[in-house]
Amino acid sequence: MAATPALLELDHVGRRLAGRAVLHDVSFSLRRDDVLGLLGVNGAGKSTTLAIIAGVLRPDTGSVRIDGKHVDDDGRTMRDRIGWVPESVPLWPELTVAEALDGCGRLRGLPKPTRKTALERELARLELTDIAQRLCGQLSLGQKRRVGLAQALLHDPDLLVLDEPGNGLDPVQAAQLRELIAKLKPGRGIILSSHDLAEVEAMCNRVVILHAGRVRHDGALESQRGNLDAQFRAIAAQPASTAA
Amino acid sequence: MSALTVARIDLKRLAVRPFAWTLAGIALAMMAWQFLLGVSAFMHAQPTIPGPASGPGYVDAVVAPYLLNYIQLCLVIAPLITMQALAGDRGAQRLALLTASGASGTQIVLGKFIARLAFLWLLLIVVATMPLVLGGATHPDWGQFGAALIASALCVAALTAIGIACSAFTPEPALAATAALLIGEGLSLIDAGVRIAGGEGGWLGYLALHTHLAPAMRGLMRSEDIVYFLIIIALALTLAIRRIAAERERG
Numbered sequence: 001m002a003a004t005p006a007l008l009e010l011d012h013v014g015r016r017l018a019g020r021a022v023l024h025d026v027s028f029s030l031r032r033d034d035v036l037g038l039l040g041v042n043g044a045g046k047s048t049t050l051a052i053i054a055g056v057l058r059p060d061t062g063s064v065r066i067d068g069k070h071v072d073d074d075g076r077t078m079r080d081r082i083g084w085v086p087e088s089v090p091l092w093p094e095l096t097v098a099e100a101l102d103g104c105g106r107l108r109g110l111p112k113p114t115r116k117t118a119l120e121r122e123l124a125r126l127e128l129t130d131i132a133q134r135l136c137g138q139l140s141l142g143q144k145r146r147v148g149l150a151q152a153l154l155h156d157p158d159l160l161v162l163d164e165p166g167n168g169l170d171p172v173q174a175a176q177l178r179e180l181i182a183k184l185k186p187g188r189g190i191i192l193s194s195h196d197l198a199e200v201e202a203m204c205n206r207v208v209i210l211h212a213g214r215v216r217h218d219g220a221l222e223s224q225r226g227n228l229d230a231q232f233r234a235i236a237a238q239p240a241s242t243a244a
Numbered sequence: 245m246s247a248l249t250v251a252r253i254d255l256k257r258l259a260v261r262p263f264a265w266t267l268a269g270i271a272l273a274m275m276a277w278q279f280l281l282g283v284s285a286f287m288h289a290q291p292t293i294p295g296p297a298s299g300p301g302y303v304d305a306v307v308a309p310y311l312l313n314y315i316q317l318c319l320v321i322a323p324l325i326t327m328q329a330l331a332g333d334r335g336a337q338r339l340a341l342l343t344a345s346g347a348s349g350t351q352i353v354l355g356k357f358i359a360r361l362a363f364l365w366l367l368l369i370v371v372a373t374m375p376l377v378l379g380g381a382t383h384p385d386w387g388q389f390g391a392a393l394i395a396s397a398l399c400v401a402a403l404t405a406i407g408i409a410c411s412a413f414t415p416e417p418a419l420a421a422t423a424a425l426l427i428g429e430g431l432s433l434i435d436a437g438v439r440i441a442g443g444e445g446g447w448l449g450y451l452a453l454h455t456h457l458a459p460a461m462r463g464l465m466r467s468e469d470i471v472y473f474l475i476i477i478a479l480a481l482t483l484a485i486r487r488i489a490a491e492r493e494r495g
Contacts, residue, residue: 054344055343056344057492058492058493082344084341084344086337086340086341088336090338090341094257095256095257103249103253104341104345107250107345108345108346109246
């Protein structure tokens with residue numbers, strides 16, 4: 001049986017920021033229906049990797065491909081296949097939730113009828129209908145994260161890129177997030193970063209561990225259950241120079 | 245399309261921001277006061293000035309100085325209105341969101357420029373309404389009035405573009421406002437010394453805002469003055485676009 005083709009492929013991606021090499025030779029892939037957890041301590045390069053996948057940063061070396069096509073070949077079309085939620089959810093504090101999401105739909109170039117349908121769908125899916133007329137600047141962190149997810153899902157992307165989605169959520173909100181990820185999984189690829197092993201174990205079926213900008217582990221989570229904690233600690237304990 | 249979407253979002257944000265309305269309120273109050281002073285001075289001086297054929301009329305004596313005062317005010321207002329445009333959004337990762345949504349550097353910069361310019365032009369329209377309402381009673385030179393208004397609009401656009409460029413290049417909104425204020429004041433005062441000494445400005449004079457506003461305030465709309473403002477707008481916006489487009493490389 002032929003293997004499922006990769007939805008996302010990172011091929012020897014390297015990136016320097018402020019004169020410092022943040023990513024070295026990062027390669028991994030993601031298939032549809034996969035939820036990949038990108039694990040690593042603070043400063044491991046998780047957010048930079050996700051920003052490169054989302055097209056916000058350009059890699060210095062290597063390439064990012066979606067369904068075999070280079071992300072920069074047709075930037076607009078390729079970016080329309082990705083939904084990105086950064087760690088600090090960027091919302092316009094002066095706009096209501098509905099206005100902000102409508103603006104995001106416009107930026108994505110969705111025609112009015114599609115935009116209206118997508119807005120209603122995401123407001124309902126993320127339980128935002130009650131706060132649709134509230135200003136984004138007045139939302140709690142959990143609500144902001146849900147609005148961030150809604151903007152990333154408006155255009156029904158193939159790939160969802162979530163940077164630390166569970167940060168700052170209470171246990172109830174974290175459980176809701178896990179349910180939501182499970183619902184969103186069919187038909188798309190999801191990649192999320194975290195330094196919370198329990199969160200990754202609960203949501204993902206694959207894990208990539210980054211340390212000092214390098215991939216130190218890439219594999220199915222099933223084979224790692226029970227062992228992931230020890231493995232992560234062992235990798236995180238390595239000095240950056242050893243990792244490099 | 246994305247540039248208009250960015251402009252639409254930013255205009256909505258400006259429209260609900262107390263800061264923008266406070267600035268507009270203060271500016272309009274100051275302009276109303278200036279207008280009343282101008283009209284009062286004109287009425288007192290009218291018996292002493294020559295007849296309508298040779299003497300300064302309503303536009304010379306009231307409208308032109310009044311619009312020049314608005315330009316002076318815009319040297320401060322434009323930096324304050326534009327300082328958050330890119331510097332503020334960059335810090336809050338909203339620029340990254342726009343980029344991830346598929347908006348190019350050109351669309352982002354043009355959108356931000358259009359939104360701020362719309363706000364300042366709206367203010368200019370309200371400002372111009374005050375002398376316009378007296379137009380029926382004073383028989384002004386409408387050609388001169390129009391030239392002064394067009395030059396003012398172009399100058400406001402140039403100051404807005406400078407503010408947007410400063411916001412693109414600086415990490416902090418306060419720094420962006422300071423830089424834009426310094427550049428605007430620099431362009432306003434660059435030939436002041438030469439003018440006070442009674443000499444010709446030379447190339448310094450060409451760079452000065454005053455050189456390109458004065459003829460229009462007398463009713464003379466020269467193509468070189470239009471080109472001067474368009475060059476400033478194009479240069480500032482090009483620099484801002486290049487800086488924003490390079491963010492993907494710089495990080």
